[in-house]
Amino acid sequence: MMTMHSLFLQELRRLILAIGFFTRLPVPYLADFHESELNHAARYFPLIGILIGLIAALIYWIVAKILPVDIAVITSMIASIYLTGAFHEDGLADAADGLGGGWDKEQVLTIMQDSRIGSYGAIALVMALLAKFELLINIQIVILPFVLIAAHAVSRFAAVAVIYTQDYVRSSGKAKPLATKLSRSELVMAGIFGLLPMSLLPWQPMLLGILAVIGVWCWFSFKLKKRLGGYTGDCLGAMQQLTEIAFYAGFLIWKGVA
Template identity: 55%
Template structure:
């Protein structure tokens, strides 16, 4: 249990700004074991996002409450995933070959493609969250943050790491089947639990539509993004994992908006 606690704290410390106890004798290889807890870190971030939204909703109109929640998650993660999205967009959009794309992605400066991707992501996310019924908004946040981080783990499990220098080096890892199962449980339980809750409050048919309308967009975006990075980079980088999280989080919100529209 103490070793599992260490792995969880390592995942929290690496992906968030939340304070964690000192972890002596850290080895980069430990992140292979910590990967199982990435979706659980998403649950934590989603829960905090929901709490910030709930507190802000007592003081501000709905739109401002959502913006407060979004700002809180960006602060809590240090814009880790947003930065990955922007760097990925710059590299894939501006590079003519694999070497140049990787070089651009390592550049800390924000380019046109990255700025457009980042602004577009934030606007789409805000509009999608604003379109959701407030009663399901907290559950949507928790599920989206957990499921999107699971999608990043699936990239790690099905592709090769292609950059061996830079800020993303520590997350290069090879997952075991057991670690993949752990991550899947943490990520999928939120999604399935959400669908069961909706089935109780609405109908089994509504729950099935929820699974299809939220699951298919996430899967489609994941497959498109994975194929894109494999074709252009022959694998993944830490930046592309951050982009995976952002893209699939938005895909889940959009699917949920569609579910509410047809339910």
């Protein structure tokens, strides 16, 4: 039976592995690493989102003190992309190419594996970045840092929910270490991390943001199930990007109806 100390060290190790897998942040070297250890790292995906959101929010806040808001937003976006190595943006582009250009499951998966970006992927990437920028510059300056933190967290929980509800459809790939069925307790833990930052926001626009995330999650999950019978790592990245944008849009809708 594991002691509290050994349990703490085990979870700390998993968190460090998650940081190393999902970001470019430096982490301590961990001896005797096994790829299978990342199976339990998905529970920390939203926590990594909080970390990325905090850094992006801090950079936005600092730059906004000395430069125009639009420059601060762009700088914050660049920072988040750099911190993750464009991990999720790459997934969005590959998923758009595959789902847009493939006729059947095997063709979609083959296109997703191609390292070259196609027209669907390029358009999806440009439109996603443009949408983020336009949405963010229209959110109130004082609340924007908290919106960033919440969006990065909840969008990563949306990706975790895909892992919980669907099957991985490749025999190998960049998400293979995470491609196991999560337990209910792991999903709950991820949900706590994913929804906790919502407490920083006013409830009306926050609720609209969550509803927008749910709507996009249901739509894209249905598309993955219908086209692929499950998900790939690229699909998780696409889900994160789409639901992050959805949260910004839902949050901003309140400004128009209030």
